[in-house]
Amino acid sequence: xxxxxxxxxxxxxxxxxxxxxxxxxxxxxxxxxxxxxxxxxxxxxxxxxxxxxxxxxxxxxxxxxxxxxxxxxxxxxxxxxxxxxxxxxxxxxxxxxxxxxxxxxxxxxxxxxxxxxxxxxxxxxxxxxxxxxxxxxxxxxxxxxxxxxxxxxxxxxxxxxxxxxxxxxxxxxxxxxxxxxxxxxxxxxxxxxxxxxxxxxxxxxxxxxxxxxxxxxxxxxxxxxxxxxxxx
Amino acid sequence: xxxxxxxxxxxxxxxxxxxxxxxxxxxxxxxxxxxxxxxxxxxxxxxxxxxxxxxxxxxxxxxxxxxxxxxxxxxxxxxxxxxxxxxxxxxxxxxxxxxxxxxxxxxxxxxxxxxxxxxxxxxxxxxxxxxxxxxxxxxxxxxxxxxxxxxxxxxxxxxxxxxxxxxxxxxxxxxxxxxxxxxxxxxxxxxxxxxxxxxxxxxxxxxxxxxxxxxxxxxxxxxxxxxxxxxxxxx
Numbered sequence: 001x002x003x004x005x006x007x008x009x010x011x012x013x014x015x016x017x018x019x020x021x022x023x024x025x026x027x028x029x030x031x032x033x034x035x036x037x038x039x040x041x042x043x044x045x046x047x048x049x050x051x052x053x054x055x056x057x058x059x060x061x062x063x064x065x066x067x068x069x070x071x072x073x074x075x076x077x078x079x080x081x082x083x084x085x086x087x088x089x090x091x092x093x094x095x096x097x098x099x100x101x102x103x104x105x106x107x108x109x110x111x112x113x114x115x116x117x118x119x120x121x122x123x124x125x126x127x128x129x130x131x132x133x134x135x136x137x138x139x140x141x142x143x144x145x146x147x148x149x150x151x152x153x154x155x156x157x158x159x160x161x162x163x164x165x166x167x168x169x170x171x172x173x174x175x176x177x178x179x180x181x182x183x184x185x186x187x188x189x190x191x192x193x194x195x196x197x198x199x200x201x202x203x204x205x206x207x208x209x210x211x212x213x214x215x216x217x218x219x220x221x222x223x224x225x226x227x228x229x230x231x232x
Numbered sequence: 233x234x235x236x237x238x239x240x241x242x243x244x245x246x247x248x249x250x251x252x253x254x255x256x257x258x259x260x261x262x263x264x265x266x267x268x269x270x271x272x273x274x275x276x277x278x279x280x281x282x283x284x285x286x287x288x289x290x291x292x293x294x295x296x297x298x299x300x301x302x303x304x305x306x307x308x309x310x311x312x313x314x315x316x317x318x319x320x321x322x323x324x325x326x327x328x329x330x331x332x333x334x335x336x337x338x339x340x341x342x343x344x345x346x347x348x349x350x351x352x353x354x355x356x357x358x359x360x361x362x363x364x365x366x367x368x369x370x371x372x373x374x375x376x377x378x379x380x381x382x383x384x385x386x387x388x389x390x391x392x393x394x395x396x397x398x399x400x401x402x403x404x405x406x407x408x409x410x411x412x413x414x415x416x417x418x419x420x421x422x423x424x425x426x427x428x429x430x431x432x433x434x435x436x437x438x439x440x441x442x443x444x445x446x447x448x449x450x451x452x453x454x455x456x457x458x459x460x461x462x463x464x465x466x467x
Contacts, residue, residue: 013459014334014371015379015419015452031378038419040336040376042459057463059374060261060280062339088280088343129291129341155374212465 012039029054061087061154061184063132070182073117086184089130097135118144147190154185159210174223235390247396252458254372262373266365270355275365277373283344294337295344298328306354330415330425336376356399382451383415386440395443414444418452
């Protein structure tokens with residue numbers, strides 16, 4: 001008989017024994033050593049039926065296929081642009097994926113995107129050597145205008161977005177800011193200066209308290225308290 | 233003459249007081265402090281990040297780079313000359329080798345994970361404290377690892393096998409001293425670092441390793457507690 005050695009939603013560290021016996025299956029962030037399941041990451045345990053997995057609490061971003069990220073143009077090459085992705089690997093945006101306009105042979109590509117531009121792009125391919133290809137063709141993929149870009153812990157992005165975007169739309173509602181969250185942990189926001197500050201504070205609060213239950217209510221209260229008196 | 237009582241009054245199998253903390257360096261991706269007696273080690277982990285110069289990149293798996301440094305006024309004796317020395321290079325190297333068996337760097341080809349270990353205050357057992365801190369900092373940085381590594385020095389002072397020597401014991405003059413730093417995975421008992429300075433009989437070495445294992449289990453508990461403390465629910 002298998003037995004669980006931890007509670008669901010508990011914080012575990014690498015090397016901690018999670019369950020005994022063959023009744024449980026090792027999910028992501030865990031491995032099996034003989035008949036013990038052991039964690040390999042710092043995170044929250046998630047027991048889903050027989051599967052045990054770890055939801056990481058920390059870690060850098062690793063490019064993954066189908067992620068929508070925010071990248072910064074760091075180089076303009078002969079056939080496209082190179083983007084910084086807030087990870088160990090930069091991404092390539094090819095000419096045909098970078099714009100829908102017709103580009104003349106030998107045209108200067110900085111007319112379209114130039115150094116320092118922030119782009120919302122979608123990762124459509126990652127090779128085993130972590131060469132990342134991105135595209136700007138798709139809904140919501142665009143060049144970002146004036147505003148600010150902040151960095152957050154990429155493992156907290158799902159908390160910032162919330163269930164079906166509930167958290168992010170709540171922030172937008174209270175502050176009247178435009179916000180775009182990239183899965184690589186870069187967030188772009190634009191609005192009135194005071195509101196922008198409130199958004200940044202709210203996001204930092206979510207980042208720090210995401211593992212404590214009752215997050216949505218606390219953020220709601222925080223937003224109501226802070227956005228009062230600030231003109232929209 | 234025999235060594236009947238330890239210089240600082242500890243029992244022969246007793247370690248110095250241990251204190252650990254994580255997340256102390258805000259700009260680092262992962263960080264930790266490990267204090268054992270008067271020895272304090274800080275470790276900061278950065279990465280995975282791009283590795284330059286390019287010839288150092290490994291397209292098959294990620295690289296681990298450890299930098300061990302004793303601060304100039306950290307020791308009780310002479311000022312430590314700042315910068316790399318033969319000794320710090322060696323310790324950086326063995327620390328790297330002590331941590332690699334638990335790390336999974338296959339997901340980060342061409343990239344590097346950097347560990348910086350700084351010692352602001354030392355009283356023997358620095359490489360062990362450094363390894364303990366580094367292992368916690370790696371976990372704090374969210375790197376995939378098989379287990380935590382814990383490390384302790386054991387040895388022999390005159391005729392007694394002891395655990396966790398301090399500097400006074402290492403410099404004991406009325407009899408022979410052997411100093412054996414050990415790093416191991418407490419759960420399985422796998423040894424990832426084993427060095428020795430001095431002489432011991434094989435019998436004593438076995439006893440010493442037994443003691444190291446016991447201490448190692450205790451240290452792992454401290455490390456786990458420190459890693460979880462950061463995420464405790466604020467009251």
